[in-house]
Amino acid sequence: MSHEIGVLSLYEGFFRGGARILHTDVLAGLHGRGQRHRVLSIHENVYREATFQRMRDDACYQRLVAAGIPVTALRGAGPADAGPESARFTDHELSLFQREATASRVVVTLKEQPLRLVNQAGWAGPVVTCLHRSDPENQGSALTELRAAVAAGRVTALICCADATKSAYRAAGFPDSLLHVIPNGVDLRRFRPDRFARARLRRAFAIPHEAPVVAFAARYDGMKNVPLFLAAAARFLAQRPTAHVLMCGTGMTRDNEKLLADLRVTGLEGSSRVHLLGPRDDPQALFAAADVVALTSTFGEAAPLCLIEGLLCGAIPVATDVGDCAAIVAGRGLLTAPDADAIAAAWCEALARRTEFTPALLAAREQFGRRRMLAAYAALIWRADGHSARRRPSRVLEPVG
Template sequence: MGSVDDTAAPAPLRILVITTGLKLGGAEQQIAALARAFLALGNEVAVLSLTQGHEIDLPAAIPVTELDMRKTPLSMLAAQRKARLLVRQWRPDVIHAHMVHANLFARVLARTGRMPPVICSAHSAREGGRLRALAYRVTDRWCALTTHVSDAGRMAMVASGAVPDERVIVMPNGIDTSRFHPDQASREQARRDLGLGPDDVLVLNVGRLVPEKDQAMLIEAFAEVCRDLPKTRLMIAGDGPLRDELAQQVARHGLNHVVLLAGARSDIPELLRAADVFVLSSRIEGMPLVVGEALASGLPVVATAAAGVSELAGDTATLTPTGNPQALASALRNAIAALPGTETERDRRRQRIVGHFDVNGVARQWLAHYRSLRKQP
């Protein structure tokens, strides 16, 4: 009888991802990045979305099921039936849910019959109020593992009573460093496409136009910056319910010639290469992917100290208090004054992400967790 080869590659896994939705957003982009990495490592992935609408880029090899679930008992029961049928037909080895609604949905699903291990991942430092914390706590034992993308977010969940300390771990976001990297030729082309001159300084913000991202505070800060530095431009890439309100704020400050609300964009890697400084103005985060993407692109980063930022950036970014436009303006002025910076500084920022948060390494950590949970009785 031949000996067992302990060095053989582990068997591929079938991973069912359950997500609240597939609109553009940090958690959704992380789902896509991990899915691509899982496929590249020889595994199979299927995605189940509670809602309709598909804006993120997923590989064609990944089947996507959209439930179009409504907030009514009948719709939720119908969605659970469809999900159980999908599990029976596709036979996943593990179910990995992301974001609060999908996490609670997956936990209920786990109680309805024989199911593979269920993992629930939270992405925001503020998952919701008391009712959501209670729902998390009541259903905690229905999943095998709860994770958060940052230690600050993990501690917030524990403090709210949503999960016992010993039942939640930190699993960071992964950055696709093959997509986000410095490229001088790409930078020059992107700046030409944006109509930027050699003396123009582009400050870039990426995020949904919602109160948590606090672009209103960023615009206040930028109004101070451009008074002293008239060649500075601000682009805010993203869309959301505050677009009209922010446009009115830009107009009130007389900034229409230097501030662009660019809407949702599919060319974020190119925009990051075109930019000179990246700025994050958020009040609330979990672990902001775009900060990691900016650092992987070599950009100087000025960011508010929202949850997860310092864990991601270490000492490679300048952090300011949340909700403080004067502090943000001062940090932006200092970052612009230090341009163009050195290649050593650029490489140090990139290596922070490559060394700690590359998506392939994070995907391998997830696969190890999946296999460990499958072995548990």
């Protein structure tokens, strides 16, 4: 390789979520192919979604390290001080960031929250910020930090994972010249229909082969509207006596008192057909075992990774109309009103129309593969560094997926 550039990615922490999973996939796909990536996490450990999450236990951290990407933490936060709005950075912390950033050519921030570090350090840039939501006004001080970074000329590009994200940030006053849509993509080798994984997971939870299964993959967060999902699940399970519901993600365990309260309200607390699986590192097995992948969010979503991963594994997507869900679901599943009865009815309709949707799910593989996503990220990072197209290495992608 004739030339490589260093890229430093800034994270708030290694808490579970689709944005970190996607960013990890991007870094693993680009590292060593014209770019040398590093990750600096502001917090080593975080407490979110009623769960204490250690960086070194996290699947994204482990994958980055396995790919040869150095990962360090700025501060060893614990449950009491792991929130994104923690105190200002010390001189020592700012010095550590300056050292890491100076060793790179481009700084990439996962969402806008880490820009508080960039702004306090007075880092000149170039900075590329990845945006993964469609509600910029609903994220504490993050929007203020983003505006400050853009006004200071530090930010050279804003990567939007969805058209809905671009529209929302344009409406918030950011210029089109900064906003670039790069749709989410996933590894097709990993996310695919798999009858063996389907059989294994169903067997593990004593779910009959022919039983209808709805999967819900989300962290326990207000944006995900877990109470609405459970209200719909109660109606669905009452109508389908053999059906089961799988819930995975951070906070989806019986250790979460808020989730237990939601289950009690809907009468599902003791149900043997509601499976709380907590965080899992094999979402492809969950989706392969499901017939429907559900999303009940009512705000904030952009291009939910769970819908894309689920449909690529053969589960029919049924979602509320938020973010880019309509485009993801179009012809492959169903949109539904944010109403428990309507959602339960949509799950039943999706099951009845399974043979109709299956060809469209199979045809979606090329659209949602990650090849174009990786190429677009690579090109934008190179442009941020100021390199012309003729100096870019031609091989920036993995062979398949």
